[in-house]
Amino acid sequence: MPQGHRVRVIKGTGMELRFMRGWLVGLIVVFVSGTAYADTSEGFRLSQTCAGCHGTAGASPGNTIPILGGQNAKYLADTMRAYQKGEREFYVMNIIAQAFNDAQIGAIADWFSSHSWIDTPTPNKASKAAIGAPIAAAKCVECHGPNGKGGDLGPRISGQPVTYLAKVMAEYKAGSRTNSNALQMIITRDLSDDDIEALAHYYARLR
Amino acid sequence: MTITRRKFLTNGMAGVGTVGLASWSLPAFAQGEIMPKSGPRVVVIGGGWGGATAAKYIRLQDRSIEVVMIERESVFRSCPISNWVIGGLKEMGDITVSYNALKTNHGIKVVHDTVTEIDPGRQMVRISDGMISYDRLIVSPGITLLNDEIDGLDAVGRAVFPAAWSAGAETQQLREELAAMPAGGTVVLSVPFGPYRCPPGPYERASLIADYLKKNKPGSKLIVLDSNEKIISKGKLFKAAWDAYYEGIIDYRTNNAVIKVDASTRTISTDFDDIRADVGNIIPNQRASDTVDLAGLRPDGRRWCPVNPWTYQSTIHPEIHVVGDATDATTVGKVPKSGFIANSMAKVCAAATVALINGEEPARPSMANTCYSLVSGTEGISVTAVYDWDDASGKMAAIKGAKGLSPGRFEIVAANADDWARAIWSDMLG
Numbered sequence A: 001m002p003q004g005h006r007v008r009v010i011k012g013t014g015m016e017l018r019f020m021r022g023w024l025v026g027l028i029v030v031f032v033s034g035t036a037y038a039d040t041s042e043g044f045r046l047s048q049t050c051a052g053c054h055g056t057a058g059a060s061p062g063n064t065i066p067i068l069g070g071q072n073a074k075y076l077a078d079t080m081r082a083y084q085k086g087e088r089e090f091y092v093m094n095i096i097a098q099a100f101n102d103a104q105i106g107a108i109a110d111w112f113s114s115h116s117w118i119d120t121p122t123p124n125k126a127s128k129a130a131i132g133a134p135i136a137a138a139k140c141v142e143c144h145g146p147n148g149k150g151g152d153l154g155p156r157i158s159g160q161p162v163t164y165l166a167k168v169m170a171e172y173k174a175g176s177r178t179n180s181n182a183l184q185m186i187i188t189r190d191l192s193d194d195d196i197e198a199l200a201h202y203y204a205r206l207r
Numbered sequence B: 001m002t003i004t005r006r007k008f009l010t011n012g013m014a015g016v017g018t019v020g021l022a023s024w025s026l027p028a029f030a031q032g033e034i035m036p037k038s039g040p041r042v043v044v045i046g047g048g049w050g051g052a053t054a055a056k057y058i059r060l061q062d063r064s065i066e067v068v069m070i071e072r073e074s075v076f077r078s079c080p081i082s083n084w085v086i087g088g089l090k091e092m093g094d095i096t097v098s099y100n101a102l103k104t105n106h107g108i109k110v111v112h113d114t115v116t117e118i119d120p121g122r123q124m125v126r127i128s129d130g131m132i133s134y135d136r137l138i139v140s141p142g143i144t145l146l147n148d149e150i151d152g153l154d155a156v157g158r159a160v161f162p163a164a165w166s167a168g169a170e171t172q173q174l175r176e177e178l179a180a181m182p183a184g185g186t187v188v189l190s191v192p193f194g195p196y197r198c199p200p201g202p203y204e205r206a207s208l209i210a211d212y213l214k215k216n217k218p219g220s221k222l223i224v225l226d227s228n229e230k231i232i233s234k235g236k237l238f239k240a241a242w243d244a245y246y247e248g249i250i251d252y253r254t255n256n257a258v259i260k261v262d263a264s265t266r267t268i269s270t271d272f273d274d275i276r277a278d279v280g281n282i283i284p285n286q287r288a289s290d291t292v293d294l295a296g297l298r299p300d301g302r303r304w305c306p307v308n309p310w311t312y313q314s315t316i317h318p319e320i321h322v323v324g325d326a327t328d329a330t331t332v333g334k335v336p337k338s339g340f341i342a343n344s345m346a347k348v349c350a351a352a353t354v355a356l357i358n359g360e361e362p363a364r365p366s367m368a369n370t371c372y373s374l375v376s377g378t379e380g381i382s383v384t385a386v387y388d389w390d391d392a393s394g395k396m397a398a399i400k401g402a403k404g405l406s407p408g409r410f411e412i413v414a415a416n417a418d419d420w421a422r423a424i425w426s427d428m429l430g
Helices: A042-054 A073-085 A092-097 A102-113 A126-139 A161-175 A182-189 A193-205 B003-025 B049-061 B084-085 B102-104 B153-160 B169-178 B201-216 B236-245 B290-295 B339-359 B413-428
Strands: A005-009 A016-020 B041-045 B066-070 B109-111 B117-119 B122-127 B131-133 B138-140 B143-145 B186-191 B222-227 B250-253 B260-262 B267-269 B273-274 B277-284 B287-290 B320-322 B366-374 B380-390 B393-406
Touching: A042 A102, A042 B102, A042 B339, A042 B366, A042 B413, A073 A092, A092 B366, A126 A193, A126 B320, A161 A182, A161 A193, A182 B287, B041 B049, B049 B066, B049 B138, B049 B339, B049 B413, B084 B169, B084 B201, B102 B109, B117 B290, B117 B320, B138 B290, B138 B339, B169 B201, B169 B277, B186 B201, B201 B222, B201 B236, B201 B250, B201 B366, B236 B380, B287 B339, B320 B339, B339 B366, B339 B413, B366 B413, B380 B413
Parallel strands: B041 B066, B041 B138, B066 B109, B138 B320, B186 B222, B186 B277, B222 B250
Antiparallel strands: A005 A016, B117 B122, B122 B131, B143 B287, B260 B267, B267 B273, B366 B380, B380 B393
8 A cells, every 4th residue: 555545444333444645546344343554654664662652553541641543643743843852841752752853753643643533441520521611611622622622723632631631731831841832821821720630621521 | 775684585575475375375284284274374472562462463454364373371461560569559450451352353363272383394383282374473472481590499499489570370479478478577589680571670579579568567678689780770760769768678789699599498599698588589590482492493502582673583484583572682682671672573573574475575673662660659760762773783773862761760650651551551452
């Protein structure tokens, strides 16, 4: 299969639709559960090791490690570059990001972005999510969309684990992150710790 | 392209062209075959970090390849995180994972049996019911403990001084012995000569035993008898934590290989001392599992299996791949014998296996490692590296700048370690 193909998986049906370079060249129905890659792309070659912490195709089941599969490609690439430059600090990713050049970062980001988001069963509380809902409507939807699935202005945050979301907001609030989204995320300065926790539960629960 | 690489490609392609294609283009009636083939088949020996990952990643990339994975145990028990069980932070059930998802999600044929023969000529392996043929074989059998090197470490000795270096009954035994030990007792933990499975493992175990003794068994001590001249992984980070938390509990002795044990008196001997242990954990020196010797994959006098790290083909039998702890790091490059590395090797091996079966050129390997270790019940440390192919050496090498330690010990590292385990178990077995 040539490079640059996109594989979209329709979740729950076990059916797989393949689109190559935007042209629908064939409909392949695979009656199996799980995902097949048939993938010789640079993105697949380099991203396989990411699964060691982020899960297969970025389906992280953990509380502190974010889901990557189905995430906005620009956000993923920007994030790796921010780790590379130290604009975002995290002890593991600051090391790993040094391994890849700009084109490789782009290929990895495109590969994860081409896969479906997979919700994982990280715990969250309905009572806290309810408190977070009105805060989200007032503060977050403009960039992250009404369902938290992101867009041109911000990454997908719905379905990410509580601990991860709260940590990210706390970092922005503390001003410890200087990456490109920091200006928009100045909005976190007005949030109390309780607000942050409530928002984290709201978005973790919004799947 | 280097000469080394061309050489294996020639070997690999020859395998596909002659033996491989011929054997799957016709119905297989190989003598003694219990699972006749209808297409290309990969047999994987071992359902651990390397084997399970290889099996799954072959099926992710090419559903036309049948994968038969032969594993002795009925469930997967994780070595990484097993120290947490010994320290009382988790239970065996927390580190046990079913093999069912490999069958139901990926159509892998999981056979619970022991391989007793490998016939590289006929490309078949024997289990108790008969022979299973393969087009390519992936061997990921782990390690064999060299108990014989320690005088008295026979079956009786092992029952008293378990290694607990493959997660299972001995892990639980060690946990129970620590819990049953009276306060003021002496625990002895021995560290083998490197290279061995999981370089930071003994030091993480020492940390978690000490943490448990500190909280639950006042007056107890832990004597660490290290065969090596220093802590061989994350040394400064472990030492700093031990100095901060376990002063008067951990008695760390370098160049102290265990040479003899006496089960009847619970005595552990080095060249310098005879120590009576209330709880003794003897981790012997190691080499590639005996399974590799069924196919002569380990040269005489060598402890590990030489491989070509572009594909993980054995340099002895190119239609057989070896991944995981059994590989010889002097042929792979400077990578540790870790679960993460086994997972990473297996992905390179899976992609190469799919390519070779389909008559394509295997892609350039990319590998990574992150090893998390707890230094207490709440704090962890880590080491990370990303590896690329190095043309000059024909091996994998850490990418400049992309290798390093956590800057200290932190609670977030411990939380990440817990998440990492769940992620990589799901990557192998989910």
